[in-house]
Amino acid sequence: MEEDVTFCAQAGATDDAALLQDIARRNQDALARLYECHGAQLLSYLRRFLTDSRTAEEVLQDTFLAVWQSAATYSHRSSVRLWLLGIARRQAMNRLRRDGVLAPWQEYEEDVIDERSNPETLVLTQLEVEDLYSAVGAIGPLHREVLGLLLVDGLSYAEIALVLDVPIGTVRSRVNTARQRLVARLHSREVEYDATR
Amino acid sequence: MTQHAEDRSSVLLLPYIAGELDAQTAEHVKQHVAECASCRRELASWQSLGHVWRDTSQVTRPPDHIYAAIMRVIASQEVTLAPHGMTLQTLRAMTLLFVNQVRLMRRSFWLASAIVMSLGWFVAASSPASSAGLILQLVAPLVAAYGVSMIYHPDAEPFLEIIRATPTSPHLLLLTRFTFVCGYDLLLALAATVSLTALSPSNTVGTLVLGWLGPMLFLSALALLLAQRWGAVGGLAVAWSLWALRVLLAANDHIGVISPELTARLSAYWSTNALTLMGALIFLAVVMIRPAYRRGI
Numbered sequence: 001m002e003e004d005v006t007f008c009a010q011a012g013a014t015d016d017a018a019l020l021q022d023i024a025r026r027n028q029d030a031l032a033r034l035y036e037c038h039g040a041q042l043l044s045y046l047r048r049f050l051t052d053s054r055t056a057e058e059v060l061q062d063t064f065l066a067v068w069q070s071a072a073t074y075s076h077r078s079s080v081r082l083w084l085l086g087i088a089r090r091q092a093m094n095r096l097r098r099d100g101v102l103a104p105w106q107e108y109e110e111d112v113i114d115e116r117s118n119p120e121t122l123v124l125t126q127l128e129v130e131d132l133y134s135a136v137g138a139i140g141p142l143h144r145e146v147l148g149l150l151l152v153d154g155l156s157y158a159e160i161a162l163v164l165d166v167p168i169g170t171v172r173s174r175v176n177t178a179r180q181r182l183v184a185r186l187h188s189r190e191v192e193y194d195a196t197r
Numbered sequence: 198m199t200q201h202a203e204d205r206s207s208v209l210l211l212p213y214i215a216g217e218l219d220a221q222t223a224e225h226v227k228q229h230v231a232e233c234a235s236c237r238r239e240l241a242s243w244q245s246l247g248h249v250w251r252d253t254s255q256v257t258r259p260p261d262h263i264y265a266a267i268m269r270v271i272a273s274q275e276v277t278l279a280p281h282g283m284t285l286q287t288l289r290a291m292t293l294l295f296v297n298q299v300r301l302m303r304r305s306f307w308l309a310s311a312i313v314m315s316l317g318w319f320v321a322a323s324s325p326a327s328s329a330g331l332i333l334q335l336v337a338p339l340v341a342a343y344g345v346s347m348i349y350h351p352d353a354e355p356f357l358e359i360i361r362a363t364p365t366s367p368h369l370l371l372l373t374r375f376t377f378v379c380g381y382d383l384l385l386a387l388a389a390t391v392s393l394t395a396l397s398p399s400n401t402v403g404t405l406v407l408g409w410l411g412p413m414l415f416l417s418a419l420a421l422l423l424a425q426r427w428g429a430v431g432g433l434a435v436a437w438s439l440w441a442l443r444v445l446l447a448a449n450d451h452i453g454v455i456s457p458e459l460t461a462r463l464s465a466y467w468s469t470n471a472l473t474l475m476g477a478l479i480f481l482a483v484v485m486i487r488p489a490y491r492r493g494i
Contacts (some may be wrong), residue, residue, distance in 0.1 A: 014309025018434050028271070032264065047254045057263050064267045129245040133253075136246065151247035152254065157217050175211050 008020055016080035025104035038081065039064075041153075042088045048148040049141055060096050063088040078162045082155075085163045089145075096141060135185045143178035150175060174179050210240050255435050298373050306347060307381070310340045314385040318393070326397035330408045331447060333393070334467060335440070337386040337409040341417040342436035346424040356421040368485055375481075379417060387412065411469030411477075416440065418480035425484055 012122045016037070022030035042063060046056035066087050074083055096102040136144055149163065157175070161168040212218050213226045230236050271298045317336030320328040348371075416436050424432025446467075449460045466472060 031271075032268075035259055035264050035267070038221070039258040039264070043256045043259060044251075044254045047256070048250065052243075057260065060259075061266050061270070061475060062262050064264075065270055068267075068271055129242060132242055132246045133249050136250070147211075147246075148254075150211065151243060152251045157212075172212070172217075175215075176208065179208070179211055184214065187390050 017074065017076065018075045020067075020071045020080060023068060029136060030186070031064065034067065034084075035064055038084050041081070042084060045148065045153065046088055046092055048152065049089070049145045051137060051141075051144075055095065055099075059088065059092050062091040062095070064181050066091060078159075082159055082162050085149075085153075086165060089163055092141075101141065132182070132187060135182050138185060139178060139181045141173065143181055146171065146174045147182075210236065210243060214240070214243055218379060266492040294369070294373055295377070299377060306344055306378070310344055310382055310385060313340050313343075314382075314389055318389040321393055322390070322396055323343065326399045329393050329397065329400055330405050333386065333390060333405055334408045334412060335444060335447065337382065337389075338412040338416040339437070339440050340385065341379060341382040341413045342440070343433065344382055345375060345417040345421040346429045346432040346436065348374040348378055348421070371484065379414070382413065382417075407469040409469075411473035412443075412467050414477035415473040415480075418477040418484075422480040422484050 019030045019034045019037075021035065023053050039060065043056060045144070046059050046063075047053055050056045050059065063084070067084070070087075074080065077083075078086070093102065136147060139147075146160060146164075149160045155163070155166050157171045160171045164171065209218060209222065210228050210230075213223060216223075217224060230240055314336060315333055317340075321332040321336075324332060351417075386409055387406070390402055394400050394402050394405065416439065419439070420432045420436035422432070423435050426432075443464075446455070446460055446464050449455050449457075455463075
Protein backbone atom coordinates (compact mmCIF):
# COMPACT_ATOMS: atom_id res chain seq x y z
CA MET A 1 0.00 0.00 0.00
CA GLU A 2 1.13 3.50 -0.68
CA GLU A 3 2.07 5.96 1.98
CA ASP A 4 -0.95 7.75 3.35
CA VAL A 5 0.40 11.17 2.67
CA THR A 6 1.19 12.21 -0.87
CA PHE A 7 2.17 15.67 -1.88
CA CYS A 8 0.77 17.59 -4.73
CA ALA A 9 3.34 19.60 -6.61
CA GLN A 10 0.85 22.17 -7.91
CA ALA A 11 -0.69 22.93 -4.55
CA GLY A 12 2.65 22.82 -2.75
CA ALA A 13 3.24 20.17 -0.07
CA THR A 14 -0.37 19.65 0.84
CA ASP A 15 -1.43 16.69 2.86
CA ASP A 16 -4.14 14.85 0.91
CA ALA A 17 -5.86 13.47 3.99
CA ALA A 18 -5.92 16.95 5.56
CA LEU A 19 -7.48 18.26 2.34
CA LEU A 20 -10.26 15.70 2.72
CA GLN A 21 -10.84 16.81 6.31
CA ASP A 22 -11.17 20.41 5.10
CA ILE A 23 -13.56 19.30 2.34
CA ALA A 24 -15.68 17.51 4.95
CA ARG A 25 -15.91 20.92 6.66
CA ARG A 26 -17.28 22.36 3.37
CA ASN A 27 -14.06 24.14 2.39
CA GLN A 28 -14.33 24.75 -1.36
CA ASP A 29 -10.68 25.83 -1.66
CA ALA A 30 -9.66 22.40 -0.41
CA LEU A 31 -11.82 20.77 -3.08
CA ALA A 32 -10.20 22.99 -5.69
CA ARG A 33 -6.73 21.87 -4.53
CA LEU A 34 -7.73 18.21 -4.53
CA TYR A 35 -9.05 18.66 -8.08
CA GLU A 36 -5.78 20.31 -9.13
CA CYS A 37 -3.77 17.46 -7.60
CA HIS A 38 -5.77 14.44 -8.68
CA GLY A 39 -8.17 15.56 -11.42
CA ALA A 40 -5.79 14.87 -14.29
CA GLN A 41 -4.88 11.37 -13.15
CA LEU A 42 -8.50 10.47 -12.47
CA LEU A 43 -9.55 11.75 -15.87
CA SER A 44 -6.81 9.67 -17.54
CA TYR A 45 -8.06 6.58 -15.70
CA LEU A 46 -11.68 7.31 -16.67
CA ARG A 47 -10.71 7.81 -20.31
CA ARG A 48 -9.09 4.39 -20.37
CA PHE A 49 -11.99 2.75 -18.57
CA LEU A 50 -14.83 4.40 -20.50
CA THR A 51 -12.99 5.19 -23.79
CA ASP A 52 -15.37 8.09 -24.54
CA SER A 53 -13.78 11.40 -23.47
CA ARG A 54 -17.06 13.23 -22.95
CA THR A 55 -18.48 10.50 -20.70
CA ALA A 56 -15.17 10.41 -18.82
CA GLU A 57 -15.45 14.15 -18.12
CA GLU A 58 -19.03 13.78 -16.89
CA VAL A 59 -18.04 10.94 -14.58
CA LEU A 60 -15.11 13.02 -13.28
CA GLN A 61 -17.63 15.68 -12.35
CA ASP A 62 -19.80 13.06 -10.56
CA THR A 63 -16.69 11.81 -8.78
CA PHE A 64 -15.81 15.19 -7.27
CA LEU A 65 -19.43 15.81 -6.32
CA ALA A 66 -19.39 12.47 -4.48
CA VAL A 67 -16.14 13.50 -2.78
CA TRP A 68 -17.73 16.78 -1.72
CA GLN A 69 -20.65 14.88 -0.18
CA SER A 70 -18.66 12.11 1.44
CA ALA A 71 -15.14 13.32 2.23
CA ALA A 72 -15.80 12.57 5.91
CA THR A 73 -16.10 8.84 5.13
CA TYR A 74 -12.41 8.53 4.16
CA SER A 75 -11.10 6.03 6.69
CA HIS A 76 -7.34 5.82 5.92
CA ARG A 77 -7.84 2.24 4.73
CA SER A 78 -5.91 3.16 1.61
CA SER A 79 -4.08 6.20 0.27
CA VAL A 80 -6.21 9.15 -0.84
CA ARG A 81 -5.19 8.45 -4.44
CA LEU A 82 -6.55 4.90 -4.32
CA TRP A 83 -9.65 6.06 -2.45
CA LEU A 84 -10.34 8.60 -5.19
CA LEU A 85 -9.76 5.98 -7.89
CA GLY A 86 -12.26 3.74 -6.09
CA ILE A 87 -14.88 6.50 -6.06
CA ALA A 88 -14.27 7.32 -9.74
CA ARG A 89 -14.58 3.62 -10.48
CA ARG A 90 -17.94 3.28 -8.74
CA GLN A 91 -19.26 6.37 -10.48
CA ALA A 92 -18.07 4.94 -13.80
CA MET A 93 -19.73 1.59 -13.03
CA ASN A 94 -22.98 3.41 -12.22
CA ARG A 95 -22.72 5.19 -15.54
CA LEU A 96 -22.01 1.99 -17.49
CA ARG A 97 -24.99 0.30 -15.85
CA ARG A 98 -27.26 3.27 -16.40
CA ASP A 99 -26.27 3.40 -20.06
CA GLY A 100 -26.90 -0.33 -20.39
CA VAL A 101 -23.26 -1.09 -21.26
CA LEU A 102 -23.02 -3.38 -18.22
CA ALA A 103 -25.77 -5.47 -16.65
CA PRO A 104 -25.96 -5.23 -12.83
CA TRP A 105 -24.48 -8.70 -12.39
CA GLN A 106 -21.90 -8.43 -15.15
CA GLU A 107 -19.02 -7.69 -12.80
CA TYR A 108 -19.13 -11.31 -11.67
CA GLU A 109 -19.91 -12.95 -14.99
CA GLU A 110 -16.98 -11.20 -16.63
CA ASP A 111 -14.56 -13.33 -14.67
CA VAL A 112 -15.81 -16.58 -16.14
CA ILE A 113 -13.14 -17.78 -18.50
CA ASP A 114 -14.21 -18.69 -21.97
CA GLU A 115 -13.18 -22.34 -22.28
CA ARG A 116 -13.73 -22.51 -26.01
CA SER A 117 -10.70 -20.49 -26.90
CA ASN A 118 -7.74 -22.11 -25.27
CA PRO A 119 -5.51 -19.10 -25.24
CA GLU A 120 -3.39 -20.27 -22.36
CA THR A 121 -1.17 -21.93 -24.87
CA LEU A 122 -1.30 -19.03 -27.29
CA VAL A 123 1.39 -16.44 -27.35
CA LEU A 124 1.32 -12.95 -28.68
CA THR A 125 3.47 -12.88 -31.74
CA GLN A 126 1.50 -10.12 -33.37
CA LEU A 127 3.80 -7.43 -32.18
CA GLU A 128 2.28 -4.37 -33.72
CA VAL A 129 1.48 -2.31 -30.70
CA GLU A 130 -1.23 -0.49 -32.67
CA ASP A 131 -3.07 -3.82 -33.08
CA LEU A 132 -2.69 -4.50 -29.38
CA TYR A 133 -3.94 -1.02 -28.53
CA SER A 134 -7.01 -1.31 -30.73
CA ALA A 135 -7.72 -4.82 -29.37
CA VAL A 136 -7.63 -3.40 -25.82
CA GLY A 137 -10.45 -1.07 -26.80
CA ALA A 138 -12.60 -4.07 -27.69
CA ILE A 139 -12.15 -6.45 -24.74
CA GLY A 140 -14.79 -4.86 -22.51
CA PRO A 141 -14.45 -2.16 -19.85
CA LEU A 142 -13.78 -4.39 -16.83
CA HIS A 143 -10.82 -6.16 -18.37
CA ARG A 144 -9.52 -3.02 -20.03
CA GLU A 145 -9.66 -1.41 -16.60
CA VAL A 146 -7.41 -3.93 -14.82
CA LEU A 147 -4.90 -3.89 -17.67
CA GLY A 148 -4.81 -0.07 -17.54
CA LEU A 149 -4.37 0.04 -13.77
CA LEU A 150 -1.55 -2.48 -14.08
CA LEU A 151 0.28 -1.30 -17.20
CA VAL A 152 -0.34 2.45 -17.10
CA ASP A 153 -0.94 3.36 -13.46
CA GLY A 154 1.58 0.78 -12.28
CA LEU A 155 -0.62 -0.40 -9.40
CA SER A 156 0.07 -3.67 -7.60
CA TYR A 157 -2.62 -6.37 -7.43
CA ALA A 158 -3.32 -5.41 -3.81
CA GLU A 159 -3.83 -1.77 -4.82
CA ILE A 160 -6.06 -2.75 -7.74
CA ALA A 161 -8.08 -4.91 -5.33
CA LEU A 162 -8.60 -1.84 -3.11
CA VAL A 163 -9.75 0.30 -6.04
CA LEU A 164 -12.10 -2.39 -7.36
CA ASP A 165 -13.13 -3.42 -3.84
CA VAL A 166 -12.76 -7.09 -4.69
CA PRO A 167 -10.52 -9.84 -3.24
CA ILE A 168 -6.98 -10.01 -4.62
CA GLY A 169 -7.77 -13.43 -6.15
CA THR A 170 -10.40 -11.76 -8.32
CA VAL A 171 -7.79 -9.29 -9.57
CA ARG A 172 -5.44 -12.15 -10.38
CA SER A 173 -8.06 -14.03 -12.37
CA ARG A 174 -9.33 -10.88 -14.05
CA VAL A 175 -5.83 -9.96 -15.26
CA ASN A 176 -5.43 -13.49 -16.58
CA THR A 177 -8.81 -13.40 -18.32
CA ALA A 178 -8.02 -9.96 -19.77
CA ARG A 179 -4.86 -11.36 -21.32
CA GLN A 180 -6.70 -14.38 -22.65
CA ARG A 181 -9.39 -12.22 -24.22
CA LEU A 182 -6.85 -9.91 -25.77
CA VAL A 183 -4.79 -12.77 -27.18
CA ALA A 184 -7.93 -14.56 -28.44
CA ARG A 185 -9.10 -11.35 -30.11
CA LEU A 186 -5.78 -10.82 -31.86
CA HIS A 187 -5.76 -14.48 -32.83
CA SER A 188 -9.23 -14.32 -34.41
CA ARG A 189 -8.26 -11.19 -36.29
CA GLU A 190 -5.15 -12.88 -37.57
CA VAL A 191 -7.23 -15.83 -38.77
CA GLU A 192 -9.60 -13.43 -40.54
CA TYR A 193 -6.64 -11.66 -42.08
CA ASP A 194 -5.12 -14.95 -43.30
CA ALA A 195 -8.47 -15.99 -44.78
CA THR A 196 -8.69 -12.82 -46.85
CA ARG A 197 -5.26 -13.35 -48.33
CA MET B 198 0.27 -16.45 -33.21
CA THR B 199 1.88 -19.76 -32.35
CA GLN B 200 1.25 -22.64 -29.98
CA HIS B 201 3.45 -22.43 -26.91
CA ALA B 202 2.60 -25.60 -25.06
CA GLU B 203 6.05 -26.35 -23.68
CA ASP B 204 5.94 -23.53 -21.20
CA ARG B 205 3.29 -21.46 -19.48
CA SER B 206 5.61 -18.53 -18.88
CA SER B 207 3.63 -16.31 -21.23
CA VAL B 208 0.68 -16.51 -18.82
CA LEU B 209 2.98 -15.24 -16.08
CA LEU B 210 4.19 -12.20 -18.01
CA LEU B 211 1.57 -9.76 -16.69
CA PRO B 212 2.02 -10.84 -13.05
CA TYR B 213 5.78 -10.59 -13.74
CA ILE B 214 5.41 -6.98 -14.95
CA ALA B 215 3.25 -6.19 -11.91
CA GLY B 216 5.91 -7.65 -9.59
CA GLU B 217 3.43 -10.16 -8.21
CA LEU B 218 5.51 -13.34 -8.60
CA ASP B 219 7.58 -14.85 -5.84
CA ALA B 220 11.36 -14.56 -6.30
CA GLN B 221 11.82 -18.11 -7.61
CA THR B 222 9.03 -17.89 -10.20
CA ALA B 223 10.15 -14.40 -11.25
CA GLU B 224 13.67 -15.74 -11.82
CA HIS B 225 12.25 -18.63 -13.84
CA VAL B 226 10.26 -16.20 -16.00
CA LYS B 227 13.30 -13.95 -16.39
CA GLN B 228 15.45 -16.85 -17.59
CA HIS B 229 12.72 -18.10 -19.87
CA VAL B 230 12.26 -14.67 -21.43
CA ALA B 231 15.99 -14.47 -22.09
CA GLU B 232 15.84 -17.76 -24.01
CA CYS B 233 12.40 -17.57 -25.64
CA ALA B 234 12.05 -15.07 -28.47
CA SER B 235 8.25 -15.13 -28.56
CA CYS B 236 7.89 -14.46 -24.82
CA ARG B 237 10.49 -11.71 -25.13
CA ARG B 238 8.41 -10.12 -27.85
CA GLU B 239 5.23 -10.49 -25.81
CA LEU B 240 6.86 -8.85 -22.79
CA ALA B 241 8.03 -5.99 -24.98
CA SER B 242 4.51 -5.73 -26.46
CA TRP B 243 2.91 -5.34 -23.02
CA GLN B 244 5.44 -2.72 -22.04
CA SER B 245 4.93 -0.81 -25.30
CA LEU B 246 1.19 -1.03 -24.85
CA GLY B 247 1.58 0.58 -21.42
CA HIS B 248 3.59 3.45 -22.92
CA VAL B 249 1.29 4.04 -25.90
CA TRP B 250 -1.78 3.82 -23.72
CA ARG B 251 -0.33 6.27 -21.22
CA ASP B 252 0.49 8.73 -24.00
CA THR B 253 -2.96 8.53 -25.57
CA SER B 254 -4.98 8.76 -22.36
CA GLN B 255 -2.77 11.14 -20.42
CA VAL B 256 -4.25 14.40 -19.25
CA THR B 257 -1.70 16.95 -18.11
CA ARG B 258 -4.13 19.39 -16.50
CA PRO B 259 -7.66 18.78 -15.26
CA PRO B 260 -10.08 20.83 -17.42
CA ASP B 261 -11.29 24.10 -15.88
CA HIS B 262 -14.79 23.76 -17.33
CA ILE B 263 -15.39 20.54 -15.35
CA TYR B 264 -14.36 22.25 -12.13
CA ALA B 265 -16.66 25.16 -12.95
CA ALA B 266 -19.53 22.69 -13.51
CA ILE B 267 -18.78 20.98 -10.17
CA MET B 268 -18.92 24.35 -8.41
CA ARG B 269 -22.21 25.22 -10.09
CA VAL B 270 -23.81 21.95 -8.91
CA ILE B 271 -22.46 22.43 -5.37
CA ALA B 272 -23.81 25.99 -5.26
CA SER B 273 -27.26 24.81 -6.37
CA GLN B 274 -27.19 21.92 -3.85
CA GLU B 275 -26.32 24.26 -0.98
CA VAL B 276 -29.51 26.17 -1.79
CA THR B 277 -31.82 23.20 -2.32
CA LEU B 278 -30.45 21.23 0.64
CA ALA B 279 -31.29 23.96 3.16
CA PRO B 280 -33.31 22.45 6.02
CA HIS B 281 -37.06 22.65 5.55
CA GLY B 282 -38.15 20.11 8.11
CA MET B 283 -40.27 17.12 7.10
CA THR B 284 -41.44 18.07 3.63
CA LEU B 285 -43.65 16.10 1.29
CA GLN B 286 -40.51 15.32 -0.72
CA THR B 287 -38.83 13.79 2.34
CA LEU B 288 -41.89 11.65 3.02
CA ARG B 289 -41.92 10.52 -0.60
CA ALA B 290 -38.22 9.63 -0.42
CA MET B 291 -38.77 7.64 2.78
CA THR B 292 -41.69 5.74 1.20
CA LEU B 293 -39.59 4.96 -1.86
CA LEU B 294 -36.76 3.76 0.36
CA PHE B 295 -39.09 1.43 2.26
CA VAL B 296 -40.72 0.03 -0.88
CA ASN B 297 -37.39 -0.56 -2.61
CA GLN B 298 -35.81 -2.22 0.40
CA VAL B 299 -38.72 -4.64 0.62
CA ARG B 300 -38.11 -5.57 -3.02
CA LEU B 301 -34.44 -6.25 -2.32
CA MET B 302 -35.10 -8.58 0.61
CA ARG B 303 -35.26 -12.27 -0.02
CA ARG B 304 -38.78 -13.42 -0.78
CA SER B 305 -38.25 -16.65 1.11
CA PHE B 306 -37.99 -14.63 4.33
CA TRP B 307 -41.65 -13.52 4.32
CA LEU B 308 -42.95 -17.00 3.60
CA ALA B 309 -40.57 -18.88 5.93
CA SER B 310 -41.41 -16.58 8.87
CA ALA B 311 -45.14 -16.97 8.28
CA ILE B 312 -44.89 -20.77 7.99
CA VAL B 313 -42.85 -21.18 11.21
CA MET B 314 -45.17 -18.83 13.08
CA SER B 315 -48.23 -20.71 11.81
CA LEU B 316 -46.73 -24.02 12.91
CA GLY B 317 -46.08 -22.50 16.35
CA TRP B 318 -49.67 -21.29 16.44
CA PHE B 319 -51.01 -24.78 15.62
CA VAL B 320 -48.91 -26.36 18.36
CA ALA B 321 -49.99 -23.67 20.86
CA ALA B 322 -53.65 -23.94 19.86
CA SER B 323 -53.65 -27.70 20.26
CA SER B 324 -51.83 -27.59 23.66
CA PRO B 325 -53.38 -26.80 27.04
CA ALA B 326 -54.07 -23.08 27.50
CA SER B 327 -51.36 -22.87 30.17
CA SER B 328 -48.65 -23.88 27.64
CA ALA B 329 -49.70 -21.45 24.89
CA GLY B 330 -47.65 -18.60 26.37
CA LEU B 331 -44.51 -20.72 26.60
CA ILE B 332 -44.83 -21.92 23.01
CA LEU B 333 -45.21 -18.36 21.71
CA GLN B 334 -42.25 -17.35 23.89
CA LEU B 335 -40.17 -19.92 22.07
CA VAL B 336 -41.39 -19.48 18.51
CA ALA B 337 -41.64 -15.68 18.14
CA PRO B 338 -37.99 -14.87 19.06
CA LEU B 339 -36.74 -17.69 16.82
CA VAL B 340 -38.60 -16.38 13.80
CA ALA B 341 -37.36 -12.82 14.38
CA ALA B 342 -33.74 -13.90 14.94
CA TYR B 343 -33.77 -15.82 11.67
CA GLY B 344 -35.17 -12.82 9.81
CA VAL B 345 -32.74 -10.19 11.08
CA SER B 346 -29.68 -12.40 10.57
CA MET B 347 -30.40 -12.40 6.88
CA ILE B 348 -31.19 -8.73 6.31
CA TYR B 349 -27.93 -6.94 5.99
CA HIS B 350 -24.65 -8.67 5.42
CA PRO B 351 -22.43 -9.23 2.37
CA ASP B 352 -23.05 -13.01 2.75
CA ALA B 353 -26.77 -12.54 2.36
CA GLU B 354 -26.81 -9.68 -0.11
CA PRO B 355 -27.37 -10.58 -3.73
CA PHE B 356 -27.23 -6.93 -4.87
CA LEU B 357 -24.29 -5.77 -2.76
CA GLU B 358 -22.44 -3.94 -5.53
CA ILE B 359 -25.50 -1.92 -6.48
CA ILE B 360 -26.46 -1.14 -2.90
CA ARG B 361 -22.97 0.10 -2.17
CA ALA B 362 -23.19 2.45 -5.10
CA THR B 363 -26.35 4.14 -3.80
CA PRO B 364 -26.10 7.41 -1.90
CA THR B 365 -28.30 6.14 0.97
CA SER B 366 -26.35 5.69 4.20
CA PRO B 367 -25.81 2.09 5.39
CA HIS B 368 -27.19 3.05 8.80
CA LEU B 369 -30.47 4.12 7.25
CA LEU B 370 -30.66 0.94 5.14
CA LEU B 371 -29.96 -1.20 8.18
CA LEU B 372 -32.57 0.57 10.32
CA THR B 373 -35.15 0.40 7.52
CA ARG B 374 -34.69 -3.34 7.10
CA PHE B 375 -34.57 -4.03 10.83
CA THR B 376 -37.81 -2.08 11.27
CA PHE B 377 -39.41 -4.04 8.45
CA VAL B 378 -38.37 -7.49 9.63
CA CYS B 379 -39.16 -6.83 13.29
CA GLY B 380 -42.42 -5.10 12.36
CA TYR B 381 -43.48 -8.01 10.21
CA ASP B 382 -42.57 -10.61 12.85
CA LEU B 383 -44.28 -8.53 15.53
CA LEU B 384 -47.46 -8.46 13.48
CA LEU B 385 -47.27 -12.23 12.95
CA ALA B 386 -46.74 -12.84 16.67
CA LEU B 387 -49.52 -10.40 17.57
CA ALA B 388 -51.94 -12.10 15.19
CA ALA B 389 -51.04 -15.48 16.71
CA THR B 390 -51.48 -14.06 20.23
CA VAL B 391 -54.86 -12.46 19.56
CA SER B 392 -56.25 -15.56 17.86
CA LEU B 393 -54.98 -17.78 20.71
CA THR B 394 -56.67 -15.63 23.35
CA ALA B 395 -59.87 -15.84 21.31
CA LEU B 396 -59.60 -19.65 21.46
CA SER B 397 -58.85 -19.83 25.20
CA PRO B 398 -60.02 -16.79 27.16
CA SER B 399 -57.96 -17.84 30.20
CA ASN B 400 -54.98 -16.19 28.46
CA THR B 401 -54.90 -12.40 28.09
CA VAL B 402 -53.22 -10.60 25.20
CA GLY B 403 -51.14 -8.54 27.60
CA THR B 404 -49.59 -11.49 29.45
CA LEU B 405 -48.86 -13.38 26.27
CA VAL B 406 -47.28 -10.35 24.55
CA LEU B 407 -45.12 -9.58 27.59
CA GLY B 408 -43.97 -13.20 27.45
CA TRP B 409 -42.48 -13.00 23.96
CA LEU B 410 -41.81 -9.32 23.23
CA GLY B 411 -38.64 -8.93 25.34
CA PRO B 412 -37.00 -12.20 24.22
CA MET B 413 -37.91 -11.43 20.62
CA LEU B 414 -36.23 -8.01 20.67
CA PHE B 415 -33.24 -9.31 22.63
CA LEU B 416 -32.58 -12.31 20.43
CA SER B 417 -33.11 -10.46 17.15
CA ALA B 418 -30.84 -7.56 18.18
CA LEU B 419 -28.17 -10.05 19.26
CA ALA B 420 -28.53 -12.03 16.03
CA LEU B 421 -28.22 -8.81 14.02
CA LEU B 422 -25.08 -7.74 15.88
CA LEU B 423 -23.39 -11.13 15.48
CA ALA B 424 -24.49 -11.47 11.86
CA GLN B 425 -22.79 -8.12 11.18
CA ARG B 426 -19.54 -9.35 12.71
CA TRP B 427 -19.43 -13.03 11.84
CA GLY B 428 -21.82 -13.37 8.92
CA ALA B 429 -25.43 -14.52 8.78
CA VAL B 430 -24.55 -18.09 9.77
CA GLY B 431 -22.55 -16.98 12.82
CA GLY B 432 -25.38 -14.75 14.01
CA LEU B 433 -27.94 -17.46 13.55
CA ALA B 434 -25.81 -20.13 15.24
CA VAL B 435 -25.40 -18.14 18.46
CA ALA B 436 -29.04 -16.99 18.52
CA TRP B 437 -30.25 -20.53 17.98
CA SER B 438 -27.92 -21.87 20.68
CA LEU B 439 -29.37 -19.39 23.19
CA TRP B 440 -32.81 -20.39 22.02
CA ALA B 441 -32.00 -24.08 22.41
CA LEU B 442 -30.88 -23.41 26.00
CA ARG B 443 -34.26 -21.86 26.68
CA VAL B 444 -35.97 -24.91 25.19
CA LEU B 445 -33.84 -27.14 27.43
CA LEU B 446 -34.92 -25.09 30.45
CA ALA B 447 -38.54 -25.60 29.43
CA ALA B 448 -37.92 -29.30 29.04
CA ASN B 449 -36.14 -29.48 32.40
CA ASP B 450 -39.49 -29.87 34.14
CA HIS B 451 -39.58 -33.32 32.59
CA ILE B 452 -35.85 -34.12 32.58
CA GLY B 453 -35.03 -32.73 36.02
CA VAL B 454 -31.30 -32.08 35.46
CA ILE B 455 -31.33 -28.59 36.97
CA SER B 456 -33.08 -27.71 40.21
CA PRO B 457 -36.60 -26.34 39.73
CA GLU B 458 -35.63 -23.10 41.56
CA LEU B 459 -32.75 -22.39 39.18
CA THR B 460 -34.93 -23.28 36.20
CA ALA B 461 -37.59 -20.85 37.37
CA ARG B 462 -35.02 -18.10 37.99
CA LEU B 463 -33.34 -18.53 34.58
CA SER B 464 -36.67 -18.80 32.76
CA ALA B 465 -37.76 -15.53 34.35
CA TYR B 466 -35.02 -13.76 32.36
CA TRP B 467 -36.68 -14.96 29.17
CA SER B 468 -39.50 -12.45 29.28
CA THR B 469 -40.08 -8.74 28.80
CA ASN B 470 -37.95 -7.14 31.49
CA ALA B 471 -35.34 -4.42 31.92
CA LEU B 472 -32.53 -6.86 31.15
CA THR B 473 -33.82 -8.08 27.80
CA LEU B 474 -34.93 -4.61 26.68
CA MET B 475 -31.65 -2.93 27.69
CA GLY B 476 -29.69 -5.76 26.07
CA ALA B 477 -31.61 -5.28 22.82
CA LEU B 478 -30.97 -1.53 22.88
CA ILE B 479 -27.24 -1.96 23.57
CA PHE B 480 -26.84 -4.52 20.75
CA LEU B 481 -28.67 -2.22 18.32
CA ALA B 482 -26.53 0.75 19.36
CA VAL B 483 -23.33 -1.24 18.73
CA VAL B 484 -24.60 -2.35 15.32
CA MET B 485 -25.40 1.22 14.34
CA ILE B 486 -21.90 2.42 15.21
CA ARG B 487 -20.41 0.29 12.47
CA PRO B 488 -22.56 -1.67 10.00
CA ALA B 489 -21.02 -4.67 8.24
CA TYR B 490 -20.34 -2.86 5.00
CA ARG B 491 -19.82 0.72 4.23
CA ARG B 492 -21.41 2.84 1.61
CA GLY B 493 -19.79 3.01 -1.79
CA ILE B 494 -19.68 6.58 -3.06
